[in-house]
Amino acid sequence: MEAIPPSLGAGEMEHIIIFHHESSFHANDYQSEYWLKPGEQVLKKKDKGRLIMVSDFSIEETGHIVLTAELRKAQLSLPESERLPDHARIVICPTSKATGDSYWNMEQMIAQLKTVLRMLQALYPNKKYVFIFDNSSAHNSLAKDALTVTKMNVNPGGKQAHMHDTVILENNPHGLGGQSQSMQFPNELPLTHKHFQYAGQPKGMRVILEERGLVRPSEKIVGVCKDCKVSRSRKPQIEGLSPAEEALIADEDEGDNTEEEEETRLKDYCMQRILLLQDDFKNEKSLLEKVIEEAGHVCLFLPKFHPELNPIEMYWGWAKQYFRERSNGNFRTPLKLVHEALDVCPLMTIRKSFQRVYRYMSAYR
Template sequence: MSEVAIEKPRWSKKKRFRNLASIGRSAKLARVQENVSNPELAPDGSLDESLIVPRVEVFPEDEDSEEAEDVPLTKDTAKEVYKEWIASQCKDTTKMFAIIMMDTFRTRFGLTDVAAATEAGMVVGFNEKTVRTWHNNFYGQGGTFSQSQQGRHNHRCVLDDEDCRKKASAWLHENAYKKGPNVMTAATFATWVNTDLFPNSHLSPGFPRSITTRTAAKWLHNLGFSPRSYKKGLYFDGHEREDVIEYQKLYLRKIEILQSTHLPPPYGLGGETEELIGSSTAEKRLVLLYHDESSFHSNEGQTWQWAEENRLTLRPKGQGRGLMISDFVDEHHGFLRLTPEEHELAKLSHPGLPKAARVIFKFGAQGQGYWNNDHFITQVELAIKIAEFKFPPSNNTLLFLFDQSSGHCAYADNALIAHIMNVSDGGKQPLLRDTVWDGKSQRMVTENGQQKGLKRVLEERGINTTGMKKEQMVKVLEEMRDFKFQKSRVEEFVLSKGHRVMFIPKFHCELNPIERVWCQAKKYTRANCDYSFPGLERIIDTALDSVSVDLMRKFFRKVREYHRAYREGAVIGKDMKKILKQYKSHRRVPENSLDSNPA
């Protein structure tokens, strides 16, 4: 076979050929490009010889270059030409040219099938076996390529079974949020699926009977779970519990009734009018006094800084000593405290009355110990005295609101609590107060001064305790009115002073405006932190006073927005954040924003 002569250019050191558009001026190469999608086969089944490139015209890079010489077509020259062209082509075009090159090397250069496929594969970037497979499949199917089935198989997932999906979701909600060392992982989820879900599910043939940890992780994403870091913010765990939602509705209803029977709250910043809440003809104003505690630490500085790469300021590892701030806020004046004028008047009529209800407590072993219910009740007593002087009960109704922490909900030592009682009389159990049951008084202490047991108290109320265990006795006694409606110590104390008291629903910190006050105060302490306890003591009052009354009133309006949205039917905390971002007004939630959140 005679070699085909072509013009030889003066080659550039950087680039041997011009781009493919120039090379494509060759009529034969252009013909291949036009027919590559629908090639013609010769009668014997091979490619038409007219499609195989007989010569390639190579143009010199410089217009004033010497006339190019004719050089023989070699394998290297052919590979260079094809390589540039197929770089921008689709996968099927790559297959087509690999087949053309393989036939070229066989017919023009007399190479064997294996050698020709190897040379062609070096150009297109595939191995010899792949090129031969393309070649055989192409001719075996009459000049067409088979459709790739990658990603087209009918994948069946166990989670497509509704019963299995419900079981998996129930197990995750039960185990994913448990506290303690046994944190739920993809591995533990896979173990449960393999040992519990699969054996107890009636799956049709074709479904797997075990999964790996990697598959379990995919299932977790499918079920709406993903790895998340712990961050401070609104706490929604338990936000949708049925008992919490039921109490939330009762709480909002009571607040609504109280607001509708009292004067509206004060106007906001800059004279902007507040949406009318309450009755303008009422005689008294409702004063909402929200309470909360927050801890400030000496080493709690900024969480970021400007710095060069791999260079940060060394900071103490621990949080350091801390101060716990316990305080009250109201919408009228901010923190519950007397003005200088009020304090001067109080010296005459109420000598010894402090200026503010704020308590700064140095907690820890090096300080005053730890905050307990006794400290809390002492502060509440002080707050009531200040509030009564500042907001005379004659034209104000005081409503104290607390969160449901264990310290706030603690009972008095002699409160009617069934589960702390023994079955029999006496023993190590506290002495409970006397009570009234079914219109009759009942002493809870025997004649010799011992505390009565569960058995005796129930029998005095006409309950047959034969065969009953302690758990059953406790359950029966807890359902009786005097035990069931036993109030906490702070409730009894506030009510004894003639004022109202309510507890904010659990997991609803967004309904307490003082939570946002703490956020603003901590911005100040972090920005001015010198990582020393004396420095924290020096700036703590300034940090709290940096939160203006106008800003606090905005926090109160935000709480009323939450109240209104929850009344309209919003339940999920995450949805609430989305709803409150849908508008700019501080005064109203749009009615259509809750259409997708039915009650």
């Protein structure tokens, strides 16, 4: 088959659809059913074995994001620090031991994404890339300086995050729309300033609301109302989380309320609630969206609970079946088998999974 180039109008660009996928294997992950002769028995290890985690991207045209032979040769003339990897895929074996790999996190995800953007620029120049991710809490995590009301104190200073500057919304009822607003005080304040001792520190919710005209300086209003506290207490409490994991869950909490809950709760109940309903806080973009959109491309998230919209579900099913049929419990064998299982899946099978997903999407429209 020959690829038919699209017919593009003035100013139009070809869009490349890229699905991200993450999954895991276990060294002792065997097939569940066997054909055996009478008296035969399969001996299996009791535990699942070492964990092997994979993060990769799939494209319908080639199946994987892999450098061509010409690009690999061209990389040899570049300094080692500037060379691109041959394959976008990352495979890690996380463990609690200090010498092992750390568990997959957003920092590693962003590093991989930036490398993939460079690879795509070499493989598909002058095209727009549409990245599609699962709608998970990890993928929706915010940047460290994101506008996150749950990380703010009522008053200035104290232990609260430093957040990026913003612009007061045009629909501000007090005519302040369009004005820039810093979430921190300047590093130098006059001695007569009310908050002189907090120079360079976060302003807190009250000052931010006062600057927007949404709360009067003398007005008495609680920082976090009873309803907001109850809403947060309903979130699952998980022990043993690292600070990064706790922050990740806090970021996800920002948009967890349903539309029905949003309508039934009072709109001006507390400072936290007022800020949470401000569009710049409510529509804060995830770290993935920021990195991709800053590069000039598109980031989309699949709706929750709709695996039929992701072609990687069928691809992973094929790869795991291949892996289980050949795994023998030896750690070196599974590590090699993971790459083999993902690479030998026929390109036609991957393309069929893409086409099946597109038919689902067309039906849902």
